[in-house]
Amino acid sequence: MTAIEGVLANVDANLDTAIRKLLALLAIPSISGDPAYAGSVAAAAGWLQGELSGLGFDARIVPTAGLPVVLAHSRPDMHEEGPGLLFYGHYDVQPVGNLEDWTHPPFEPSLIMEDGLRRFYARGSSDSKSQLWTFIEALRAWKETRGAFPGKITILLEGEEEAGSASLPAFIRDHRDELQCDVAFICDSDMWSPTQAALTTQLKGLVHEKVTIFGPNPDLHSGFFGAVAANPIRILSNILSSLHDATGKVAIDGFYDGVPDIPETLRCQWQSLCEGAHMLESTDLRGGSIEAGYSPLEAIWGRPTVDMNGITAGNQGPGERSVLPGSATARLSFRLVNGQDPETVREKFRTFVRRQVPDGCRVEFEGANGSRALVTRPENPFLQAVSDGLEAEWQTPTVHKGSGGSVPLAEMFSDVLSVECIIIGFILSDDAIHGPDEHYDVERFHKGARSWVRILDRIAGLKT
Amino acid sequence: MTAIEGVLANVDANLDTAIRKLLALLAIPSISGDPAYAGSVAAAAGWLQGELSGLGFDARIVPTAGLPVVLAHSRPDMHEEGPGLLFYGHYDVQPVGNLEDWTHPPFEPSLIMEDGLRRFYARGSSDSKSQLWTFIEALRAWKETRGAFPGKITILLEGEEEAGSASLPAFIRDHRDELQCDVAFICDSDMWSPTQAALTTQLKGLVHEKVTIFGPNPDLHSGFFGAVAANPIRILSNILSSLHDATGKVAIDGFYDGVPDIPETLRCQWQSLCEGAHMLESTDLRGGSIEAGYSPLEAIWGRPTVDMNGITAGNQGPGERSVLPGSATARLSFRLVNGQDPETVREKFRTFVRRQVPDGCRVEFEGANGSRALVTRPENPFLQAVSDGLEAEWQTPTVHKGSGGSVPLAEMFSDVLSVECIIIGFILSDDAIHGPDEHYDVERFHKGARSWVRILDRIAGLKT
Incomplete structure (x- = not known):
């Protein structure tokens, strides 16, 4: 048994325990968008701090102007030679919407055998508590097997990602020294299919x-x-209805200013991915209005x-x-997309609306911090190592894809820490994230944790 | 002192008592549109039955498939020679919407001196508990002064007008014999101004x-x-936005089929009423979209x-x-308006919507009973008597007007009882009915009750 096989075997052997703990975390309704749940968010933070301390990290809860951050470091004498690795996850969850739309209660997860999988339903099961638990479980197994963590490890678990991350910029600025690293992993994105991993x-x-x-x-x-x-409903309907033109383009004046064409090589690559794309096949796109001249993946990603x-x-x-x-x-x-400034877009929208508000009526706007689009440089030295690690576990090539989603954090890491991020994760588009009956499964969690072991191994190899 | 002066003096002398009782009725949250308040609706019915019995009526509560009707008759030996008079009112109220929008709690009325009036705020204060209390107070005073009611009296107080009156058609059919009358007063409409009465x-x-x-x-x-x-919001916005064309006309195919032009004489009359119309002056119409080619009153009434x-x-x-x-x-x-059939309009709307629902999406409709428009014949023998009685109290000519509102009941009375209705009432358009801080005032209630005394006197005069 090689070193890595030992770590993988440890992950396999510990699966039941890992799942039991994950379900306990999922039972805490850490909804960040509703002040009524602030106590539950704090409870989830406390639970995570306890777990990380138990694994040998120096873990603490850092208060912010908003909801707390859980911050953990490996001790200097407890890690192997290797690069500084920062792991990001978020432990807060979206509101549940209408409870009647859930067939499984959102905060009482249990294992249910469905479609050959041991599935569990819970708000946050896919987005993003199972995600953060995959890298914590891999780090646990690595240390338990080899006696030390694979490099200088920092873990940052956020508590208000689903509410707009208002406190995170100040947190990162205030802790920029102790957040220094060689690469940051943001573990909150999706796979290409149930059997093929992806980097975003x-x-x-x-x-x-x-x-x-x-x-x-x-x-x-x-x-x-x-x-x-x-009638404000009529005025608002007219405004909403005027947001798109007949070709599906956004009709806000200047909305596309500075937006470059999608490079031809990328268009070809993405068009080839459209065929058989899990996220497109698992969702009924009838009735949608795709911008004319673009394939679905081009529209979503580009x-x-x-x-x-x-x-x-x-x-x-x-x-x-x-x-x-x-x-x-x-x-x-x-x-x-690249080339658009959030505050400029916001102002263009507000101007567009104001022009349509009739005399005697008025409009109020409310909006939190925006974020820019971000592209990972293909020459990032960690990208190939991670890609290879994923391929080794899933036994298929790792897809390098775009996303319609947003991770404002990646922009902050880039701006404040001058570090590039690897966006990775094991969500599937039909996990019903943000919707009722959000779910995940034991098998995917298991392979997710194993994927991290292989990634850590590849990264260790980079340095030797 | 003539006979009628004695009755008016009795109303004057009893004002404080009448108001105290009215405030007690207003404190009962008889919201018909929300099943959670069914008990309060029943409580209001019981309260009214008790009051009417106390005045010497045979009063009872009649259950329906929905909410109860309070039905009262004068005993044969307790009324003067005269026509059969049916009085309709409704004791249920609209939901209150967002409680935070009320500066006065909706079910805790008290008298507040404002703008020289003793005002009271309550859901139902204007629509329509104060209304029904005007005719009950007038009948009480009449009997107390003269020893008998002015003709064969029937009082019908509905408990689900604000919820669509679903049970009323069956109730009227089932009780058509005991509802027979020479004229029906529907007391649920508005005045022309704070100082000028109106018939609708x-x-x-x-x-x-x-x-x-x-x-x-x-x-x-x-x-x-x-x-x-x-995105169903986008689809729905597009549909709502397409309901009107650029001239403010309804764009549903065939919507205006069978709608006659407003007669020229009526247009002239209504245009002259526009000037100084209280309902138009008391509300800010900026931002509204009036159908091109029509004055505001033509648009509202015609x-x-x-x-x-x-x-x-x-x-x-x-x-x-x-x-x-x-x-x-x-x-x-x-x-x-006259010439339109409710079910035909409903079907045209549904067809209009269905045509805009994209493939793969679907639409569901839900709608209760509709009602037709109704016009009172100018030659109705009671109309002039009522008009004169109002003029005598308010000392200004009574306006014969249209309404943008609907009283489905008038259609039922016409169809089932073959009786025409006089639509009368003492609401003002700025009473905030259906909105937060609905209100009424003692002075208007007082003159309302006195108006009924004068009307009853004129009607008695009709027969002699």
Whole structure:
């Protein structure tokens, strides 16, 4: 048995224990977007600190202006010669939405045999508690087998990723010295298919905006005033409807300024990936409006978009209410590509909306920090090592792909720590992340942890 | 002192008692649209039955498939010679919406001196508990002063008007014999101004529709799928945005079929009323889209419309959620004029929507009973008597007006009882009915009750 085989065997032997602990973490409703759950977020942080301390890390909880960060370091005498490795994960989760839409309660996970997999349902099971648990489990096994961690390890577990990461920039700036590393792994992305791993080398930027249209009056009786008074729902619908033109392009003036064409080599590569792409096959795309002239993967990975995430106004039921509401609110998000500045896009959107608000009505905007798109340089020395490690575990070539998602953190690491990130993860697009009945499975977790062992081995090899 | 002066003096002397009782009724949260309040609706019915019995009526609570009706008759030996008079009111109220929008709690009314009026705030204060209390108070005073009621009196107090009156058609059919009368007063409409009374001789029909667009998937991550998958908010916005053309006309195919032009004499009359119209002056109409070619009153009273009353989809906050929602729902209401059939309009709307639902998505509709528009014949013998009685109390000519509102009941009375209705009431358009901080005032209630005394006197005079 080689050294690495010993570590892999340790992961295999410890699987039941690892899963039991993961389910305990999943049972903590660490919803960051709702202040009512701040105590649960703190509880999850405490639980993780305890676990990491138990594995031999110097682990502590760092308060922020928002929700706490769990920060852990390997002790100098407890790691092998090797590069400085930073592992990022987030332990907070999205709100659950309407509980009635869940067939399994979101915070009571148990193992269920389905489709030949030991599946577990929980908010955060895929995004992202199982993810962070894969690298912690690999590091545990490495140290238990070999007596020390594979290099200088830093673990950063965030508690407000799903709420916009408002406190993270200050945290990273304030801790830039102790976060120094040779490579940062952001473990929060998806696989290419259930049997093929992927690295995400291209991420989109993100801008959230909440827009509320106010009529000049409070709620009115729609029978009396519907024919003559402003209806904020109608004004908002007209605005939302005008966001795209007939070809599916975003109609905001100047929205595509500075957006380069997708390079021809990348287009060819992505077009070939479209065929058989798991994320496209596992979701019904009928009724969607893809920007004209682009394949689905080009649109998702390479073209900027605006999406409507929520809308609320007037009567929410039950029962009828003949009301002209005093206001109407929509929540939108913009996904940006290289060349777009978040605040510029935000301003262009606000100008676009303001022009359509009639005299006598008014508009209010609300939006948190935005992030830019990011591309990992192909010449990054760690990229190939990680890619090879994944291929060894999954026995298929690792796909280098883009993503429609956003990891604002990658931009911060780049700006503040001057370190490039490897975006890796074991989510699948049909895990129902952000939706009801989010789920994951033991088998994928297991291979995820094993993947990290092989990656750590390849990286150790880099230095020798 | 003439006979009528004695009755008016009795109303004056009893004002404090009448108001105290009215506030007690207003404190009962008889919300018909929310099943959670069914007990309060029953409590209000019981309270009214007790009061009416105390006044010498044979009063009882009649259960229906929905919420109860309070039905009361004068005993044969307890009324003067005279026509059969039916009084309709409703004791249920609209939901309160967001409690935070109320500066006065909706079910804890008290008298507040404001703008020279003794005002009281409560859900149902204007629509319609103060209304029904005006005619009950007038009948009480009449009997107390003269020893008998002014003719054969029937009082019908409904408990689900604000929820669509689903049980009322069956109730009226089942009780058609004991509801027979010479004239029916529906006391639920508005005045022309704070100092000028009005009769509503033209009512709009009403169709409520709830429409839900479903994408082919449950909630999805908007980063992963926003660029390619169906977004029900976007589809719904496009549909809502297409409901009106650039001139403000409803764009549903065939919507105006059978709608006659407004007669020229009526247009002239209504145009002259526009100047100084209280309901138009008391509300800020900026930002509204009036159908091109029509004055505001013509649009409200004489033109069919569609209004959006509510919309809901995806993230409702707090916090951001990057979700493509699985569905999006809007609530709409159509206000119809003479010549339009509710079910035909409903079908045309559904066809209009279905044509815009993309392949792979689907739509669900939900809608209760609709009602037709109704016009009171100018030659109705009671109309002038009532008009004169109002003029005598308010000392200004009574306006004969239209309404943008709907009273489905008037259609049922016409169809089942073959009786015409007089639509009367003392609401003002700035009472905030259906909105937060709905209110009324002692002074208007007082003159309302006195108006009924004068009307009853004029009607008694009709027969002699």
